[in-house]
Amino acid sequence: MAEEKEVLILAIESSCDETAAAVVANGRRVLSNVISSQIALHTVFGGVVPEIASRKHIEAIDQVIDEALAESKKTLEEIDAIAVTYGPGLVGALLVGLAEAKALAYAAKKPLVGVHHIEGHICANYLENDFKPPYVALVVSGGHSHILYVKDYHTYEILGRTRDDAAGEAYDKVARAIGMGYPGGPKIDRAAKEGNAEAIAFPRVYLEEDTYDFSFSGLKSAVLNYLNKEQMQGHEICEVDVAASFQAAVVEVLVAKTIRAAKEKGVQAVAMAGGVSSNSALRQAMQKACEENGFHLQVPNPIFCTDNAAMIGAAGYYEYCAGRRDGLDLNANPNLQLGEK
Numbered sequence: 001m002a003e004e005k006e007v008l009i010l011a012i013e014s015s016c017d018e019t020a021a022a023v024v025a026n027g028r029r030v031l032s033n034v035i036s037s038q039i040a041l042h043t044v045f046g047g048v049v050p051e052i053a054s055r056k057h058i059e060a061i062d063q064v065i066d067e068a069l070a071e072s073k074k075t076l077e078e079i080d081a082i083a084v085t086y087g088p089g090l091v092g093a094l095l096v097g098l099a100e101a102k103a104l105a106y107a108a109k110k111p112l113v114g115v116h117h118i119e120g121h122i123c124a125n126y127l128e129n130d131f132k133p134p135y136v137a138l139v140v141s142g143g144h145s146h147i148l149y150v151k152d153y154h155t156y157e158i159l160g161r162t163r164d165d166a167a168g169e170a171y172d173k174v175a176r177a178i179g180m181g182y183p184g185g186p187k188i189d190r191a192a193k194e195g196n197a198e199a200i201a202f203p204r205v206y207l208e209e210d211t212y213d214f215s216f217s218g219l220k221s222a223v224l225n226y227l228n229k230e231q232m233q234g235h236e237i238c239e240v241d242v243a244a245s246f247q248a249a250v251v252e253v254l255v256a257k258t259i260r261a262a263k264e265k266g267v268q269a270v271a272m273a274g275g276v277s278s279n280s281a282l283r284q285a286m287q288k289a290c291e292e293n294g295f296h297l298q299v300p301n302p303i304f305c306t307d308n309a310a311m312i313g314a315a316g317y318y319e320y321c322a323g324r325r326d327g328l329d330l331n332a333n334p335n336l337q338l339g340e341k
C-alpha cells in the first residue's frame with residue numbers, strides 16, 4: 001500500500017520580536033525551525049520597541065523563510081498550506097508576516113491559514129511527540145496567562161485568565177526593578193537559583209476561592225514597595241533573594257490553580273505553554289504536583305516554549321485539516337481573543 005502523503009505546512013510567526021519560519025509535517029514532525037531574534041536590539045531600550053520590531057521583521061523575513069525551506073529540504077511547490085500568526089501581537093509586526101504569507105500563498109497558489117498566536121503556543125505541545133487532548137493547559141507568556149480546558153484539537157474552554165499583568169510581564173517588570181534588564185524571565189530564573197525563596201514573604205494572590213483567574217499586579221507592587229522600603233532604610237538589597245521569593249509566589253499560585261482545574265475537569269494530563277513555561281522552578285513544581293496527583297505533565301521543549309513558527313505549523317495543521325481557509329483579505333488583529341475567528 002502506498003504511504004499516505006504527509007501534510008506539509010510552511011508556518012510564519014512575527015507577532016513580537018522574533019522573526020520565525022518553520023516547515024512542519026502532519027502537525028508534529030518539525031522539518032525546520034528558524035528563529036531570528038531581535039532581543040539584543042531591544043535590550044538597549046529595556047523592552048520591545050514596536051517600530052524597530054517591524055523594520056527588523058521586514059529585513060529578516062525573506063531570508064528566514066528561505067532558510068526554513070532549505071533546511072526542510074522541501075520546495076514551496078511541495079508545501080500544502082501556509083500558516084501565519086494574525087493576532088494577537090504588535091500590529092506592525094504581525095502585518096509583516098501576514099503580508100509575506102499572503103504574497104507567497106497568492107504566488108504559489110497555496111491555501112492560507114490564519115493562526116491565533118496563543119493557540120500556537122498550546123499546540124507546541126504536539127511537536128515531536130504524540131500527546132493528545134483532553135487536558136488542562138496553563139498558558140503563560142509575556143502577554144497572556146490562561147488556564148484552559150482543551151477538550152479536543154478545536155474545542156476548548158477558558159477557565160481562567162489574568163485580570164491585570166501577564167505572568168511574563170510581571171517577571172519582566174520585577175527584573176527591571178532589580179536592575180536585571182530585559183527580558184527578565186530567564187534572568188530571574190537564573191538568579192533565583194542562587195537565592196533563598198523564603199527570604200521575603202511576598203503575597204500569594206489567589207483572588208476568590210472558586211476562581212481560576214490570576215492577578216499579578218499586586219505581587220509586582222509588593223516587590224516594588226519592598227525595594228523602596230529597603231532602599232529608604234539604607235539596607236543593601238539581595239537581588240537573588242528578591243528574585244527567588246518573587247518567583248516562589250508566582251509559581252505557587254500557577255501550580256495550585258492548574259492542579260485544581262485538572263482535578264475539577266477529571267483529565268489525566270496537564271500541559272504548559274508560552275515563554276514562562278520554560279521557567280525551571282515552574283517546571284519542577286508542576287512536575288512534583290502532577291506526580292503527587294497522578295497527572296501526566298506535558299511541556300514543550302524550551303525552544304518551542306518561546307515564540308517560534310513550528311508551533312504555528314502545528315496549530316495551522318489542525319486548522320487546515322478542519323477545512324479552515326483564509327482569503328487574501330485576512331487582516332492582522334492585535335487584540336484577537338482566544339476562541340474568536
Ligand code: KG4
Pocket residue numbers: 016140141142143144167168169171172183184185186189274275276277278279280305306307
Ligand atoms: O511566549 P513568549 O516568548 O512571547 C509572548 O507571546 O509573550 O513569552 C515571553 C515571556 C517574557 O515575558 C519572558 O520574560 C518570559 O516569557 N520568559 C520567562 C522565561 N523565559 C522566557 N519567564 C520566566 N522564566 C523563564 N525561564
Ligand code: ZN
Pocket residue numbers: 117121141142274275306307
Ligand atoms: Zn508568544
